[in-house]
Amino acid sequence: MNLSRNATLAEVGEFPLIAAITQGLSLASDVRVGPGDDAAVLAIEDAVAASVDLLVEGVHFRRDWSEARDVGRKAVAVNVADIEAIGARATGLLVGLSAPPDLALAWVLDFADGLSDEGKAAGVSLLGGDVTRARDITIAVTALGALDGRRPVLRSGAHPGDVVAISGRLGWAAGGLVVLGRGFRSPRVLVEAQRVPQLSYGAGAVAAQAGATSMIDISDGLLADLGHVAQASGVLIDLRQDAFDVAEPLQAVAAATGSDPYTLVFTGGDDHALAATFPALDAVPVGWRVVGRVEVADHDHIGVLVDGKVWESPAGYDHFRSARASESRR
Numbered sequence: 001m002n003l004s005r006n007a008t009l010a011e012v013g014e015f016p017l018i019a020a021i022t023q024g025l026s027l028a029s030d031v032r033v034g035p036g037d038d039a040a041v042l043a044i045e046d047a048v049a050a051s052v053d054l055l056v057e058g059v060h061f062r063r064d065w066s067e068a069r070d071v072g073r074k075a076v077a078v079n080v081a082d083i084e085a086i087g088a089r090a091t092g093l094l095v096g097l098s099a100p101p102d103l104a105l106a107w108v109l110d111f112a113d114g115l116s117d118e119g120k121a122a123g124v125s126l127l128g129g130d131v132t133r134a135r136d137i138t139i140a141v142t143a144l145g146a147l148d149g150r151r152p153v154l155r156s157g158a159h160p161g162d163v164v165a166i167s168g169r170l171g172w173a174a175g176g177l178v179v180l181g182r183g184f185r186s187p188r189v190l191v192e193a194q195r196v197p198q199l200s201y202g203a204g205a206v207a208a209q210a211g212a213t214s215m216i217d218i219s220d221g222l223l224a225d226l227g228h229v230a231q232a233s234g235v236l237i238d239l240r241q242d243a244f245d246v247a248e249p250l251q252a253v254a255a256a257t258g259s260d261p262y263t264l265v266f267t268g269g270d271d272h273a274l275a276a277t278f279p280a281l282d283a284v285p286v287g288w289r290v291v292g293r294v295e296v297a298d299h300d301h302i303g304v305l306v307d308g309k310v311w312e313s314p315a316g317y318d319h320f321r322s323a324r325a326s327e328s329r330r
Contacts, residue, residue: 003105009133010101017131020105021112027125030091030146042092042127042144049145049152051082057137061195065180068107070195071139072114077197078219079143080122081272084204085217087153088145092127093119095141098134122201150208153276158214158233162277164292165284167203169193170222170244171261174268175253182257187249197272200287207276210285215276221267223311226275226304230297238305239266239292266311 003012003020012020030043042048055061055078061071076093083090095115099108115126124143175187176194185191207215214233218225222239230237246254246261254261277294278284304311 005104005106005109007105008102009099009105009108012105017105017108020109021131022126022128026116026120031125031127044091044144044146046149047147047152049083049086049088049147050142051079051145052140052142053079053082055139055141063107063137066195068110069114069117072111072116073118073196074114075111075139075141076115076118076122076124077199078270078272079141080124080201081197081199081217081219081274083143083145084199084201085153085215085274086145086147087150087204087208087212087215088147089202089205090122090124090143090145092125092144093141094127094144095129095139096131097129097140098132098136098138100135100137101133103137118196122199148205150205153204153208153212153215154232155214155216155229156232157212158229158235158237158277158294159279160235160294160296162213162279162294163281163284163290164226164237164239164275164277164294165288165290166218166222166273166275167200167207167288168218168273169198169247169271170218170266170273171250171264171268171271172247173197173270174264175250177268177270178253178257178264187252190249190253193271197270199272203274203285203287206285207274207278207288210278211283212276212278215274218269218271218273218275220269222273222275223266223304223306224269229275229277230303233294234297234302236295236297236301236303236305237292238295238308241307243289243291263313266306267313 009017055075080090119126172190172193176190179190214229216225216229226237244265250261250264284290
């Protein structure tokens with residue numbers, strides 16, 4: 001399709017835009033009907049896992065901080081993480097895009113390339129979606145996945161005596177947000193982590209196969225998200241601070257801002273690591289790091305402790321209580 005990348009969406013029109021986005025898509029073998037009809041069709045014989053997430057300009061990303069391709073990759077990663085967190089294998093994505101009419105076609109095509117690139121890495125197909133006009137860019141993604149005969153791993157399954165383990169990085173995206181919020185672009189690895197989460201795709205299914213009793217995607221901060229597990233399971237989770245490595249870039253940002261690097265590790269979100277509980281140490285898969293234990297809750301406290309103590313600062317991000325007037329969330 002011969003469209004100028006410099007044209008605006010108003011000049012291109014809705015249906016040529018959709019055709020440009022979907023041109024040349026590759027589909028996985030379990031996709032029976034892809035983009036082009038009123039609905040997609042997946043050949044999934046077992047239970048279907050489904051999740052939806054929103055990325056809003058000025059809240060989840062800023063165009064002066066992230067390239068369009070980064071936003072596309074992030075849209076895939078954050079949604080696949082939710083499917084992985086229940087122990088499922090992500091299979092497909094439905095993407096809704098609203099954008100201002102004066103947005104350049106080039107931005108949307110680069111965004112679509114990011115969707116495609118990260119989709120291939122995650123093993124998921126773009127199944128279809130919708131486009132519409134809006135004041136700001138908003139991306140709504142519905143992710144679908146297959147459990148492949150396994151039972152879903154829920155937040156409510158943690159038991160006293162379980163060990164707590166992590167797969168992935170913590171604090172890096174939050175460190176990147178601190179850097180960008182101060183007008184800098186270094187350390188670059190933290191800025192890149194803020195732009196696009198670095199996921200180990202397949203880790204959720206591996207954890208489920210290993211017998212994980214509960215699991216969650218860390219999107220709003222480790223303490224906040226493990227708090228959901230503790231509440232759903234009616235348990236106390238005690239983390240060991242010395243089990244967490246604070247990477248040198250995080251130490252550098254903390255030193256430059258006069259803050260505690262563990263605040264980034266424990267309360268920073270958007271890295272989309274996975275936290276899970278396992279019935280024993282020998283059940284923890286390779287690549288997962290043991291960081292604590294599940295304890296019996298007392299009547300005074302159901303939640304998360306660090307070295308046996310309550311974390312006194314905010315445990316993580318809350319969209320409505322932690323709203324920032326003039327900067328991206330992460």
